[in-house]
Amino acid sequence: MKFLVTVKRVTDFEAKVKLKADKSGVETSGVNMIVNPFDEIAVEEALRQKDKTGGGEVVVVAIGTADSTAQIRSALAMGADRGILVKHDGALDSNGVARLLQKVVEKEKPDVVFMGKQAIDDDSAQEGQLLAEVLGWGQATFANSVTLEGGKATVIREADGGLETVACELPCIITADLRLNEPRYASLPGIMKAKKKPLDELTPDALGVKLESRVVVKGFEEPAQKKAGQKVADVAALVDKLKNEAKAI
Amino acid sequence: MATHLIVVEHQSGKLNKATLSAFAAAAKVGGDMHALVLGQGVGDIAKAVAPYAKKVHVGEHAGLKDRLAQPYAKCIADVAGSLGATHVWAAASSAGKDVLPRVAARLDAAMASDICAVIDEKTFKRPMWAGNVIGTVELATAKKVITVRPTEFSAPAAGAPGEIGAVSVDPGASKMSFVKFDAVVSDRPALADARVIVAAGRGVKGPEGIKGVLEPLADALGAAIGASRAVCDAGWAPNDWQIGQTGKVVAPELYFAVGLSGAIQHVAGMKGSKCIVAINKDPEAPIFQVADYGLVGDLFKVVPELTEAIKKAKG
Numbered sequence A: 001m002k003f004l005v006t007v008k009r010v011t012d013f014e015a016k017v018k019l020k021a022d023k024s025g026v027e028t029s030g031v032n033m034i035v036n037p038f039d040e041i042a043v044e045e046a047l048r049q050k051d052k053t054g055g056g057e058v059v060v061v062a063i064g065t066a067d068s069t070a071q072i073r074s075a076l077a078m079g080a081d082r083g084i085l086v087k088h089d090g091a092l093d094s095n096g097v098a099r100l101l102q103k104v105v106e107k108e109k110p111d112v113v114f115m116g117k118q119a120i121d122d123d124s125a126q127e128g129q130l131l132a133e134v135l136g137w138g139q140a141t142f143a144n145s146v147t148l149e150g151g152k153a154t155v156i157r158e159a160d161g162g163l164e165t166v167a168c169e170l171p172c173i174i175t176a177d178l179r180l181n182e183p184r185y186a187s188l189p190g191i192m193k194a195k196k197k198p199l200d201e202l203t204p205d206a207l208g209v210k211l212e213s214r215v216v217v218k219g220f221e222e223p224a225q226k227k228a229g230q231k232v233a234d235v236a237a238l239v240d241k242l243k244n245e246a247k248a249i
Numbered sequence B: 001m002a003t004h005l006i007v008v009e010h011q012s013g014k015l016n017k018a019t020l021s022a023f024a025a026a027a028k029v030g031g032d033m034h035a036l037v038l039g040q041g042v043g044d045i046a047k048a049v050a051p052y053a054k055k056v057h058v059g060e061h062a063g064l065k066d067r068l069a070q071p072y073a074k075c076i077a078d079v080a081g082s083l084g085a086t087h088v089w090a091a092a093s094s095a096g097k098d099v100l101p102r103v104a105a106r107l108d109a110a111m112a113s114d115i116c117a118v119i120d121e122k123t124f125k126r127p128m129w130a131g132n133v134i135g136t137v138e139l140a141t142a143k144k145v146i147t148v149r150p151t152e153f154s155a156p157a158a159g160a161p162g163e164i165g166a167v168s169v170d171p172g173a174s175k176m177s178f179v180k181f182d183a184v185v186s187d188r189p190a191l192a193d194a195r196v197i198v199a200a201g202r203g204v205k206g207p208e209g210i211k212g213v214l215e216p217l218a219d220a221l222g223a224a225i226g227a228s229r230a231v232c233d234a235g236w237a238p239n240d241w242q243i244g245q246t247g248k249v250v251a252p253e254l255y256f257a258v259g260l261s262g263a264i265q266h267v268a269g270m271k272g273s274k275c276i277v278a279i280n281k282d283p284e285a286p287i288f289q290v291a292d293y294g295l296v297g298d299l300f301k302v303v304p305e306l307t308e309a310i311k312k313a314k315g
């Protein structure tokens, strides 16, 4: 089967998030950049499903500047077969991403597109669903386990209140939740091989997509800070505070 | 003037109260309020939301028995289109997140997810980077789709019940089908509704820690139990209990973080709680930075003592 996986370059989840001095965005200079953790899970799932379903190809796509090549190479080092970078610099909203991905999907014709359920920078959690709709495909978001069999994907999803199982005809979109798998570490030979794997570049123009900004970011601010709390000496002091100061019990 | 369509969420014949936050957010924009209830046999749900809408549209169809994103999105977009809705709203629950982006794609509308404030009819604030940054976004399309963070908008006051009417819906051809739902059964309050939450971190060391130490505390307080990702990943608690950036966002009156370090991804889901208590044996644990009251100690010793003291204090 053929799998397409999307990877986004994001700030490291362990890095401290700071706004730039002019508040025009989050500081990225000197900050480690990684593959969005959910996308890494998506890459892992594609690799496992390729093995389970008797081979095929895993193609990784990123949208961004040449910097995003590093994230494509990480996925290639995990074992993906080839990469595509859609070159774009500057603001891009979820609609723009979906329209670019739609063209890549139409070109590549994968059986399944694996994506992360959300990017840990903008936390929008829209992309898989948008792409599914523009393609007219079924979707299984927040996937906890995936079985590809008989021309369909049977997916257990993490939903409010429990686990939901849905079936989607192929091709379909599946977005990875945290517990879908534990991504492998790239091996040294994997990293060496990744350097030689094919990586094509495309542009929005070449894909025939005219980008327009529909979600315009007007500014960023830091959230209100909580006032510092206090440590209490023992259980009796805690209960006293909860009862008489916070009036919470 | 704005025309709002609020997508009403329900589960097992009950209204999901998170939907009321979407009514509250829409009310901040002002305009006509319409609600849409989709499913089968959903008359009671329509009645439950009638006090918040001018009109409740009920779309019943055999193809809508189970909530699947593709047919639901089509029906929501169709109704929004025929109403001339300017804004389509839902709670940022797992169902809202699943369905609303598809509605946005169908309506060719820009979308803002999980908003925490309404500035005007096209401008909204939303948490990003695990809540470390608040972004102000403007939706530049005529139609707008928005999901609302339930903890940031309290339910609006009920008014005179609006009119309830049927609307014809056609789910169309779908590439998806429902197989089953395995509900987490619990006698405790749901995390979203709980006044008090006791949250377990990796420090509880296993399911026995939750059962033997945290459950008695939760019982004494009538609390819901939540967990960190580490606890859910380990299989000590259902995934549905995960609180955080990528789990549930909660804001109870009182939150106990027990044996939980306070990673930003966890804090993102609970820092709106009114009063936060942290119990951790490590005095340097980051959770103490967000806690109103911190108690340094071994949870296996401290929590049982606390449970007894609370029982006494409550008399």
Ligand SMILES: Cc1cc2nc3c(=O)[nH]c(=O)nc-3n(C[C@H](O)[C@H](O)[C@H](O)COP(=O)(O)OP(=O)(O)OC[C@H]3O[C@@H](n4cnc5c(N)ncnc54)[C@H](O)[C@@H]3O)c2cc1C
Residues within 6 Å of the ligand: A013, A037, A038, A120, B200, B201, B202, B203, B204, B227, B228, B229, B230, B231, B242, B243, B244, B245, B246, B247, B248, B258, B259, B260, B261, B262, B263, B264, B265, B266, B269, B279, B280, B281, B282, B285, B297, B298, B299, B300
């Ligand atoms: C993409 C991504 C998304 C994530 N999303 C979430 C999310 O939504 N929610 C979430 O919670 N996490 C999330 N995480 C994980 C997060 O980064 C932390 O790893 C996790 O929250 C840690 O869980 P913990 O506090 O239970 O465990 P730990 O960090 O291991 O902390 C355990 C704590 O218990 C204390 N302790 C141990 N024994 C005792 C004892 N006997 N008495 C008292 N205290 C004790 C220790 O001092 C320590 O502070 C995410 C991570 C990533 C990368």
